[in-house]
Amino acid sequence: MKLYYYPGACSMAVHIALREAGIPFDLDKVDLAKKRAASSEDYAEVNPKGYVPALRLDDGQILTEVAVLLQYVADLKPASGLAPKAGTIERYRLMEWLNFISSEVHKTLSALFNPKITPEWKDNQIALFGRRCDFLVQQLGGKPHLMGDKFTIADAYLFTILGWANLFKLDMGKWPALQSYAARIAARPAVQEAMKAEGLLK
Known part of the structure; x- marks a missing residue:
């Protein structure tokens, strides 16, 4: 199995899941500009x-x-608990x-990756992101993970x-619960391994 990825892109969520599940895989970094x-x-x-x-x-x-x-990935290793059983309300x-x-x-x-984004469009996206963060904080409540006590693929994503x-230098200080959440996920060994393999950590 081979994962085609770009460092820090959404592909990292799958990279994390593969390591959490203990599934052997190869990594193949993609130059997105050259499509190579x-x-x-x-x-x-x-x-x-x-x-x-x-994923090949x-x-x-x-x-x-x-x-x-x-x-x-989660369904390849049900015992990993990365996803509830198919067909259940939890799934x-x-x-x-x-x-x-x-x-x-x-x-x-x-949208912020778009080099042609206008200031008005950018402001709109940032404001919308803020409202989504408000919702996430509300839903997390005092839970350590999105689904409760257990880490799932939704947390990797x-x-x-x-x-x-951080890449876009957005102020996350307004949402300390999300900062704590991200720090908690970042401390997981599989997450550390994935980030190191992608060159995002020394």
């Missing part, structure tokens, strides 16, 4: 969508989309979180996207 993988593969052929992550399965098939890959709650993170947090912040706030 470190292995010299033409990434446009691997994933015509042009973005990461993509052991049978050669390519699977894409972060929320799908996270569930795929649908997890999917609810994955969809929210994808559509309301990931897509809101990813949210942690990864919240990391972009």
Whole structure:
């Protein structure tokens, strides 16, 4: 199995999940501008969508989309507890979180990567992100993780996207609960390993 990734991109959520699950895999860093993988593969052929992550399965098939890959990884190792059992209401709650993170947090912040973003558009996205942070704090309450006491793939995803706030120099001091949450996730051994492997930690 091979994960195509870019350091700190949403692909890191899948990277974290693979390490949390203890699944053997190879890493292949993608130059997104040149659409070329470190292995010299033409990434446009691997994933015509042009973005990461993509996962090459052991049978050669390519699977894409972060929320799908996270569930795929979790389901490969049910004993890891990274996702509740399929068909349960808890699994649908997890999917609810994955969809929210994808559509309301990931897509809101990813607009800031656009070099043609206007000041008005940027301000709108930052304000929307703030409202999403308010909601996240409310939902977390006193829980250590999104789903309660147990770390799940939703936490790997949210942690990864919240990391972009630092990249864009957004003031997260307004949400100390989210700062504590991110620090808690960052301290996990698998998260540390993933970040070191991606060159984000020494």
